[in-house]
Amino acid sequence: MADHILIIDDDAALSQMLEFHFEDLGYATSRAESCAGGLGLLETGEPDVILLDQQLPDGRGVELLDELLRRAPDVPVVMMTGAHDLELAIESIKKGARDFIHKPVKNEELEHAIRKALEHRRLVRRVAALTPAEEPADTPGGELLGRSDAMLQVSKEIALTAPSQANVLLMGESGTGKEVVARSIHQHSGLTGPFVAVNSAAIVETLLESELFGHEKGAFTGAVARKIGKFELARDGTLFLDEIGELPMSLQAKLLRVLQEHSFERVGGTQTLTTNARIIAATNRDLELEVAEKRFREDLLYRLNVISIALPALRERREDIPLLVEGLLARIGRSLHKPPLSLSPEAMARLERYNWPGNVRELENVLTQCMVRARDGVLTPEMLPLPEATAGADARSLPPEVAVLASLDEVEAAHVQRVLDHTGGHKGRSCDILDISRPALDRKIQKYGLVVPKERLV
Numbered sequence: 001m002a003d004h005i006l007i008i009d010d011d012a013a014l015s016q017m018l019e020f021h022f023e024d025l026g027y028a029t030s031r032a033e034s035c036a037g038g039l040g041l042l043e044t045g046e047p048d049v050i051l052l053d054q055q056l057p058d059g060r061g062v063e064l065l066d067e068l069l070r071r072a073p074d075v076p077v078v079m080m081t082g083a084h085d086l087e088l089a090i091e092s093i094k095k096g097a098r099d100f101i102h103k104p105v106k107n108e109e110l111e112h113a114i115r116k117a118l119e120h121r122r123l124v125r126r127v128a129a130l131t132p133a134e135e136p137a138d139t140p141g142g143e144l145l146g147r148s149d150a151m152l153q154v155s156k157e158i159a160l161t162a163p164s165q166a167n168v169l170l171m172g173e174s175g176t177g178k179e180v181v182a183r184s185i186h187q188h189s190g191l192t193g194p195f196v197a198v199n200s201a202a203i204v205e206t207l208l209e210s211e212l213f214g215h216e217k218g219a220f221t222g223a224v225a226r227k228i229g230k231f232e233l234a235r236d237g238t239l240f241l242d243e244i245g246e247l248p249m250s251l252q253a254k255l256l257r258v259l260q261e262h263s264f265e266r267v268g269g270t271q272t273l274t275t276n277a278r279i280i281a282a283t284n285r286d287l288e289l290e291v292a293e294k295r296f297r298e299d300l301l302y303r304l305n306v307i308s309i310a311l312p313a314l315r316e317r318r319e320d321i322p323l324l325v326e327g328l329l330a331r332i333g334r335s336l337h338k339p340p341l342s343l344s345p346e347a348m349a350r351l352e353r354y355n356w357p358g359n360v361r362e363l364e365n366v367l368t369q370c371m372v373r374a375r376d377g378v379l380t381p382e383m384l385p386l387p388e389a390t391a392g393a394d395a396r397s398l399p400p401e402v403a404v405l406a407s408l409d410e411v412e413a414a415h416v417q418r419v420l421d422h423t424g425g426h427k428g429r430s431c432d433i434l435d436i437s438r439p440a441l442d443r444k445i446q447k448y449g450l451v452v453p454k455e456r457l458v
Contacts, residue, residue, distance in 0.1 A: 003118055004028040006047035008038035008064070009080065010057050014105070018051065021107065022114075035059040039067065046072050049117045051110075052097075054081035054088065062092050069096045076117035080105065086144045086155040093159035094188060100156060102149070144177070144184055145327045148317035154181065157309045162188035167259070169244075169304050170282040172311030174446070175361030178282040179242060181311060185280060186238040193237025193277065196230050201243035209251055210267050219268025231264055234277035244304065245285035245296065252297045259303040279304065314356040314363065321352050321363070328364050332371050341371055343379045350381045357449015413448035416441075425453035 005022050009015045010033045019029045030047070032038040035058045038050075050068060054061040065077055076098035081088065089100045099113040144155060161168055162185045170178040179197060186195045203211050210219075214229030230239055241247075247255065258264045263274050281304045290296035314321070325348065329341050343351075356362055366386065370379050387410065416434065423429040431441050445452065 002026055002028040003048040004030070004045070005049050005051055005114065006030050006032070006038065006041055007051045008032045008035075008056070008061070009051070009053035010034065010055075011053070014103075018105070018110075025111070027114075033057070035064045035067075038064065039071070042068065042071055046075060048075070048121055049098075049114055050075055050077045051114070052077050052079050054079060054083065054092075062088065062095065065092065065095050065097060074121060076121050078110075078113045078117055086146060086151060089152055089155040090159040090184075090188060093156055094162070100152070102152065144180060145324050146317060146320040147323060148312070148320050150312040150317050151320060154309060154311060157307075158184050158188065161185055161307050161309065163190060164307070165189065165191075165278055166306040167279045167304055168281070168306070169287075169308045170280065170311060171308060172282075172284065173313050173359055173449075174284050175359030176311040176313060177360050178311060179240060181309065182238070182240045182280040182282065186240075186278075189238065189278065191237050191278060193235055194233065195238045195240065196234040196277075197240040197242060198230050199242045201246040205248050205251075208248070209254070212251070213254070213264050213266055214269075215267035216269040219266070223268070226266070229264075229266065231258060231275045231277060232273060235275045237277055239277040239279055241279060241281040243283065244281040245283040245287060245290055249295070249297070252300050256297060256300045256303060259300070314359040318352050322348060324360060324363060325351060325367065328367050329371065332364070332368050336368075336371055338371055338374070339377060341374050341377055341379055344381070346381045347379045347384060350384055350386065354386050355449065409448070412444070413450065416444050416448070417450050420445075420450060420452055427452075 005027050007015045007018055007029060009018075009031075012033065015031045015033070019031055022029050030041050032041050033056075035056050038052070041047075050072075052061045052065065052068070056064070061079060061081070065079070068075070068077055077096065078099045078101060079089075079092045079097045080101045080103055082103040092100055098117045101110055101113055144151065144158075146152075146154075158181060168182075168185060170181055172178055182197075183195055198211060200208065210223075210227060210229065212229050212231060214227050214232055215223050217223060217226050241255075254264070258275065259279065262276055263272050265272055287296050287301050287305070291298045291301055314324075325343065332338075333340055351363070351366075358365070366384060369385050370383055373383065416430075419430050419433050423433070427438060427441055431438055434441065436444075444450065
């Protein structure tokens, strides 16, 4: 017997097209154009998968989702919507939807979602119904903004990952929003404890152990009182370890022990303390290469990388820039107590062309400068503190005839990039050619947003 797809969508033309398409693929189908109609068809026979639109004449699809899952808990639901709303995607998947598809529908994407949903149904046919989770609250400390397919995929992964309590490794360039994603995972996790963040690169090595595990009074010079460490503070919550690739090898072993045994001691202490904090780590390095070069423990990587989420660079989702600009300007305006700032079309076009080596963090910095300096509430292209030569092209790929007229920074960026390309990203040989130290090379890569071949920023 053919698998049966129930399509609930008030767009008659689209549902009929989907009906014909799936029947041609060998599926059985039925259609409804409202919440009530969908529930009525569900009463006549349980489908194998439900394709559900978000906007219906008598209600929202995400609200109907609860009732569908209550009546047919093991029938997977694939949501469709014309709105590019990341919180809606998180809400839908958290409530129990199997997948979330944007309109206009891409046949290959939808077919893949249906196949995966049917596989899921076969696996869980005999499993008890899952209880839908609670409505998510607003994400603290920032929000996920984006309408691109890449950011929709990130939102799906957040929704699927958050309730699992598994450790998560966030990967992406500096400024892509790894802490925002970490906070969102915590917000949707159901954990009762706090979200505690540690930047491994911002704390000197001699104090980092105390920062993580705490210390007893008199443990070292200057330890005039007991200090509670981040692991202790994050008990029953989430500990976010940013820039985990910067963690010294000596502390990697101690972190591994905590992840394995869920216990630790304060520096200078003898009492064994326990923690069940969930670990979310973040890095802009290729940790597998770090392992190969003996700078990161392989066993620690396995413990951290239970689930991995890759965050796209801003230049890989330029279509999100207008939405990001709108959200950032509103937030910056509130924090600076400044009136709204609008952008001319030319200014927005320039923001969309720029390569953004610092990603969203750089965009926020640029908009903050503009907000502080703005006089009449309108932002024009000449007000943007962006290099002219890189607003329409990447300075790292300037051709020689253009580089002659470029700034010294642009010439240096282009030359260092050529050397990195020539050495295949080998930093030791690159340093020999450039006659600079490894830290100096790393600073130039970060300063100019250079791309090490194969994106291995190590």
